[in-house]
Amino acid sequence: TVDGGKLWADILETARFGATPKGGIRRLTLTEEDRQVRDWFVRTCEALGCVVTFDSMGNQFARRAGTNPSLPPITMGSHLDTQPTGGKFDGIVGVLGGLAVLRALHESGRETRHPVELINWTNEEGSRFAPAMLSSGVFAGVFTEEEALAKTDRDGVRFEDALVGIGYRGAERCGDHPVAAYFELHIEQGPILEAERKTIGVVTGVQGMRWYEVTVIGRDGHAGATPMALRADALVGTAKLIEAVQSIALKHAPGAVGTVGLLENRPNSRNVVPGEVFFSVDLRDPDDAVIVRMEEAFRATAAQVASESGLEITIELVWDSPAVRFDPTCIDAVRRAADSFAYPARDIVSGAGHDAVYMAGVTPTTMIFIPCAGGVSHNEEESAETDDVTAGANVLLRAVLDADER
Amino acid sequence: TVDGGKLWADILETARFGATPKGGIRRLTLTEEDRQVRDWFVRTCEALGCVVTFDSMGNQFARRAGTNPSLPPITMGSHLDTQPTGGKFDGIVGVLGGLAVLRALHESGRETRHPVELINWTNEEGSRFAPAMLSSGVFAGVFTEEEALAKTDRDGVRFEDALVGIGYRGAERCGDHPVAAYFELHIEQGPILEAERKTIGVVTGVQGMRWYEVTVIGRDGHAGATPMALRADALVGTAKLIEAVQSIALKHAPGAVGTVGLLENRPNSRNVVPGEVFFSVDLRDPDDAVIVRMEEAFRATAAQVASESGLEITIELVWDSPAVRFDPTCIDAVRRAADSFAYPARDIVSGAGHDAVYMAGVTPTTMIFIPCAGGVSHNEEESAETDDVTAGANVLLRAVLDADER
Ligand SMILES: NC(=O)NCCC(=O)O
Ligand SMILES: NC(=O)NCCC(=O)O
Numbered sequence: 001t002v003d004g005g006k007l008w009a010d011i012l013e014t015a016r017f018g019a020t021p022k023g024g025i026r027r028l029t030l031t032e033e034d035r036q037v038r039d040w041f042v043r044t045c046e047a048l049g050c051v052v053t054f055d056s057m058g059n060q061f062a063r064r065a066g067t068n069p070s071l072p073p074i075t076m077g078s079h080l081d082t083q084p085t086g087g088k089f090d091g092i093v094g095v096l097g098g099l100a101v102l103r104a105l106h107e108s109g110r111e112t113r114h115p116v117e118l119i120n121w122t123n124e125e126g127s128r129f130a131p132a133m134l135s136s137g138v139f140a141g142v143f144t145e146e147e148a149l150a151k152t153d154r155d156g157v158r159f160e161d162a163l164v165g166i167g168y169r170g171a172e173r174c175g176d177h178p179v180a181a182y183f184e185l186h187i188e189q190g191p192i193l194e195a196e197r198k199t200i201g202v203v204t205g206v207q208g209m210r211w212y213e214v215t216v217i218g219r220d221g222h223a224g225a226t227p228m229a230l231r232a233d234a235l236v237g238t239a240k241l242i243e244a245v246q247s248i249a250l251k252h253a254p255g256a257v258g259t260v261g262l263l264e265n266r267p268n269s270r271n272v273v274p275g276e277v278f279f280s281v282d283l284r285d286p287d288d289a290v291i292v293r294m295e296e297a298f299r300a301t302a303a304q305v306a307s308e309s310g311l312e313i314t315i316e317l318v319w320d321s322p323a324v325r326f327d328p329t330c331i332d333a334v335r336r337a338a339d340s341f342a343y344p345a346r347d348i349v350s351g352a353g354h355d356a357v358y359m360a361g362v363t364p365t366t367m368i369f370i371p372c373a374g375g376v377s378h379n380e381e382e383s384a385e386t387d388d389v390t391a392g393a394n395v396l397l398r399a400v401l402d403a404d405e406r
Numbered sequence: 407t408v409d410g411g412k413l414w415a416d417i418l419e420t421a422r423f424g425a426t427p428k429g430g431i432r433r434l435t436l437t438e439e440d441r442q443v444r445d446w447f448v449r450t451c452e453a454l455g456c457v458v459t460f461d462s463m464g465n466q467f468a469r470r471a472g473t474n475p476s477l478p479p480i481t482m483g484s485h486l487d488t489q490p491t492g493g494k495f496d497g498i499v500g501v502l503g504g505l506a507v508l509r510a511l512h513e514s515g516r517e518t519r520h521p522v523e524l525i526n527w528t529n530e531e532g533s534r535f536a537p538a539m540l541s542s543g544v545f546a547g548v549f550t551e552e553e554a555l556a557k558t559d560r561d562g563v564r565f566e567d568a569l570v571g572i573g574y575r576g577a578e579r580c581g582d583h584p585v586a587a588y589f590e591l592h593i594e595q596g597p598i599l600e601a602e603r604k605t606i607g608v609v610t611g612v613q614g615m616r617w618y619e620v621t622v623i624g625r626d627g628h629a630g631a632t633p634m635a636l637r638a639d640a641l642v643g644t645a646k647l648i649e650a651v652q653s654i655a656l657k658h659a660p661g662a663v664g665t666v667g668l669l670e671n672r673p674n675s676r677n678v679v680p681g682e683v684f685f686s687v688d689l690r691d692p693d694d695a696v697i698v699r700m701e702e703a704f705r706a707t708a709a710q711v712a713s714e715s716g717l718e719i720t721i722e723l724v725w726d727s728p729a730v731r732f733d734p735t736c737i738d739a740v741r742r743a744a745d746s747f748a749y750p751a752r753d754i755v756s757g758a759g760h761d762a763v764y765m766a767g768v769t770p771t772t773m774i775f776i777p778c779a780g781g782v783s784h785n786e787e788e789s790a791e792t793d794d795v796t797a798g799a800n801v802l803l804r805a806v807l808d809a810d811e812r
Contacts, residue, residue: 226783240649272489
């Protein structure tokens with residue numbers, strides 16, 4: 001089993017990099033705070049006898065040698081970047097839980113046939129650079145490295161420049177890295193495990209998700225002197241579309257979700273009728289066909305708003321991540337591991353995207369969930385129990401050893 | 407009469423300070439661009455034999471001496487600051503039109519009993535620092551200088567620091583400056599004069615206006631893993647309030663207007679359910695009682711949205727500028743001046759706020775409007791005809807001389 005105390009101490013220690021006054025973390029990918037936690041990752045893994053490298057997308061790999069040099073590594077991983085107002089657990093539990101596994105192997109002198117490798121993926125959150133899971137996506141061949149490097153944040157900074165800027169653009173081409181299996185430990189980020197008092201979620205797959213960028217163009221006008229009838233108010237049109245996303249999600253399927261998370265209003269002045277709004281839409285459901293129907297409904301509403309208001313509305317699909325089912329053998333290994341510790345467990349489908357989504361395309365993959373308080377995530381108040389974090393890492397350890405023995 | 411060609415050339419020359427690619431101006435108050443145009447104002451007025459000073463709020467005064475040193479000045483003025491995506495005429499026509507008057511007096515050697523003074527007011531737009539007409543408000547005793555200096559922009563920069571930063575915090579205490587009358591030339595910023603083919607608007611008053619700051623507090627959540635039923639989405643609540651502002655304005659009176667111009671969404675990340683939104687509301691009507699009823703309706707809607715959604719909504723009234731009627735004698739002087747040139751004219755009430763609103767509280771005041779294309783203002787495409795600008799400045803000249811002779 002892992003050392004739960006050391007794991008918890010690692011969580012608290014790394015939470016300093018980008019700590020916010022409200023007890024959360026602001027550690028956007030490829031920022032100075034991200035560099036700090038990456039440097040910590042290198043130091044800490046090297047102290048456990050691992051060789052640490054990084055690839056051309058900045059993904060970090062900490063490798064513990066196996067007894068059979070010809071076998072590819074069993075991998076574990078997640079991410080250390082956070083949302084602008086993120087918590088101390090999202091992604092972090094997966095990386096530091098993997099570190100606890102490496103530590104347990106190291107301190108017990110346990111040998112494995114395969115190398116065991118821990119991965120810290122770059123830009124999982126997709127908050128600074130859209131879309132999410134960008135670098136595991138390049139690793140898996142879903143995106144080209146060229147398109148990923150050319151992504152820009154909302155200030156126009158290129159991904160490549162930010163990556164070079166923190167010194168983590170590596171020589172190994174992203175994806176040129178054989179793997180035998182991939183396991184990812186994560187907090188659920190939803191309310192189910194806590195509500196049902198389960199310690200372990202045996203993740204069978206991840207729901208489908210699509211991201212859109214919407215631009216609404218009207219006409220700047222004077223807030224005092226432009227009669228209501230002569231306005232083309234881009235923000236009023238946007239308000240109708242925000243409400244449409246909400247009602248479409250509520251209507252189309254019991255579990256469907258829809259969110260407008262990012263919005264930029266222009267020129268954003270109190271006495272100017274807004275002439276342009278840019279916003280994002282996030283639509284998800286476990287059934288990809290439901291997402292298609294939600295998109296159709298949203299496009300129909302947008303066309304109607306445009307024709308009624310004289311606004312010009314463009315909708316661009318910028319990310320499409322279809323629903324994924326994980327590898328049955330890996331799922332089974334997690335289920336058996338949970339049983340072996342007698343942890344209460346249930347099968348679960350992930351509502352959030354994870355690097356495991358793209359890894360599932362190139363190697364046998366699955367995930368392990370643990371509960372988080374109130375199901376709250378992407379929030380500075382995100383919280384998880386020490387015992388659950390330890391339990392998750394124990395299951396990760398056992399599943400990795402199981403995969404090594406197969 | 408004024409030299410219309412020189413006046414137009416001044417408009418084009420000053421439009422360089424903060425010029426935007428789309429042909430507009432971005433010259434937010436107390437920025438480097440504002441400093442540049444202020445320096446130009448000093449140079450140009452001094453070349454016409456004026457003495458140029460500025461007060462503790464940065465208001466600039468260009469004074470042409472009169473024959474009777476004991477008389478206070480007849481003043482003209484407006485502002486040279488603009489919206490983030492402003493045009494070349496809003497405010498600017500008033501200042502440069504006043505400059506054309508000074509030039510006409512200077513070049514003709516015409517003597518006046520009163521000094522004639524041109525004022526460039528600081529922060530009329532209210533875009534960088536709310537509210538609008540801040541420094542004429544201090545001049546007129548509506549705001550204290552202390553509260554004005556302590557205002558901050560959306561980045562937290564204090565008004566006082568910005569003023570000192572561009573070198574325009576003067577020694578004369580704002581308001582310690584006797585005036586005999588105030589005339590302000592301005593583009594209409596609305597569609598009426600153009601639609602009725604009138605050259606001159608004889609402005610009889612300005613409608614009432616109130617600004618509010620609204621904060622909607624919900625709970626940050628994961629866009630994929632938070633079920634719709636468990637969300638407290640501050641942006642969805644805000645969307646309802648934006649629509650409410652629109653429908654309240656449409657419903658309460660034929661001429662009423664309501665605008666949400668500024669909106670800040672937090673944390674503003676594509677996959678985070680927004681936990682907090684800050685936005686402005688602008689409500690206006692020529693009848694102050696209508697504004698009170700609109701406010702009541704808005705507060706009622708907000709209370710309902712809050713109770714239905716679990717969001718916390720606070721509404722703060724941050725600016726209240728009641729409807730103003732201008733001085734009958736000044737209005738008459740403008741009407742006679744327009745008639746003397748045979749310019750087609752009509753009475754009009756201003757939908758926009760102007761420094762004349764606060765000056766009306768301390769001295770006989772009125773305004774002169776000229777048409778602008780399509781009534782479009784607070785827009786980079788704002789445009790006016792050379793002949794109309796010249797006509798407006800001619801009326802200003804005649805009205806000033808009329809006041810001087812009374
Ligand atoms: N786990 C996580 O929060 N990932 C962000 C990607 C997503 O939006 O689901
Ligand atoms: N003239 C003008 O645009 N002033 C800004 C103040 C207002 O919002 O009306």
